[in-house]
Amino acid sequence: MPKPSARYADAKQVMDILLPLRSEGQSLDANHLAKSQAPLIVHIDFKSPYAFLAIEPTRQMLAKLHLHADWRPFVLDIGSYLGTAKLAKDGKVEKQSRSQEQWSGVKYAYFDCRRYANLVDQTIRGTVKIWNTNLLAIGMWWLKRHESLASQNDPKGWLQSYIDAIYLPFWRREFDAEDLDAVVAVLAQIGAPTDGFVAFAQGDGARFNDKAQSNTFDAGIYGVPTYQLIEHSDRRGLPAQFFGREHLPRIAALLANQEKPLPDVAYALPADLDDLALEKCASVPGVSQTQQSLPVFFDFASPNSYLALPALMQLKAKGIVLSWHPFEHKPLKKPASYAADEDRAARHRRVRGEYIALDIQRYAPHPLRDIYVHMESANANLGLIWLQQIAPARVDDYVCRIFQQLWRDHVDISDLSVVTEQLQQILGEAEFAPTHWHDFVQSSGSDALGSVYDKASKLGVSYAPTFFLGEEPFQGRAQLPLISARLNAGV
16 A cells, blocks of 8 residues: 655644643643544553553454544653663663562563463563663654554554554564664564654754653553543543553443443454464463362452352353352552652552553443442451351352442441351251351361461462462453453363
8 A cells, every 4th residue: 555645734733732731730631631633542562561462453353343543652650669670681670669569560561461471372572671762752753753544554654654563573572662763674564654853853843752751651651552532431530541452442442332231351363263272371281270160269359250240140151160269369559649749659659559440430331439448348258268168069159249238238248147147048947057157157267267377378369359270370251252262162
């Protein structure tokens, strides 16, 4: 196809939108920043493996809906919220400023991303340092100045070709994201204009990108991929914002004006998925899984554990036995209020916390109890353990009842009498033995509960819900489509 020669029709509009500086003591208006000629804004960063994995499913969604997106770069400041690390030539950590919790999060993230990359025959190698990707962002702005919106979404257009030409070698450790000559070479490789780019990258382009990044962050974008739906609003009246590719099913439904009920979160699987691909994505390829049960590590007090319940019941309906393992999940912390003097790390924590709360409520089937009021679930967990011993066939019913009592009916499940009543109703008057139950609570229950908690701790479980295939962990209900496919295939 002939390359477009006309300047991007709304380039001036996009740049004018992003240029205003934040007023002293005030956040930039998020409505202002969400203006676009496209129905969807997609924010990406080349150093994010999650954004990398989102590219193709996002393209497929747009193609199916016959829609264009406004693709924009957002440069993550990873060090401000995850600390920094640099590897030496031998692969060992040379310098780092991360806590153990941060390291655990980073290691799981790469493990999870490699799993999905293997599923589609892509490569994700851990980076040797936290790259400065501002130059790559400037390259995107340069192309957005020279291509029409339609061409920016054309698989053979400059912008999409640029994305592929950088993402693929970058995650093979074959591309220097901070090398100006390397970026110029990519522009030449895809047939895009190069005259004037160096001056743009070192002058007006750099200054514009600095303002764009600052203002985008101030307006509430904190991670990638982040999607903004121009014609849809969230509960705050702001443009609907979704962080992560797991939201693509709902984004597609909203863009298509689908009637409720709307889809839940889910990591999309390739349309041509086969057993070989599933085997490649396993942590130990070639090892067959014979398990017919799914270990579920959860906390009754975790709203995300509650939201996973419908999807888990669907798995049960397919013949998968659910094995419930309660543990003490770190409760949600209410975000701090806006402060004019907050640094980037504090602002990131605040904005992320605000988004998480909004996201939980968005997917909830009904108004939830206050997510920040921690509910002690030890007694409810004791009831679960006891029931697993005397009536395992009734356990799923018990779990559903306790979850609903807490999150739908706002019942205090820390009250032992509430748990006792549920056990009595589930087992029936004739079967329920209150003496045996109270003896368990007062004697062996504490040790049994401690043993269950220790199991979760030894496995390194820190997120609710977490699932396991063999020794392979999966965090969050968005993983359940892949888990289901792997169980069906026996890998």
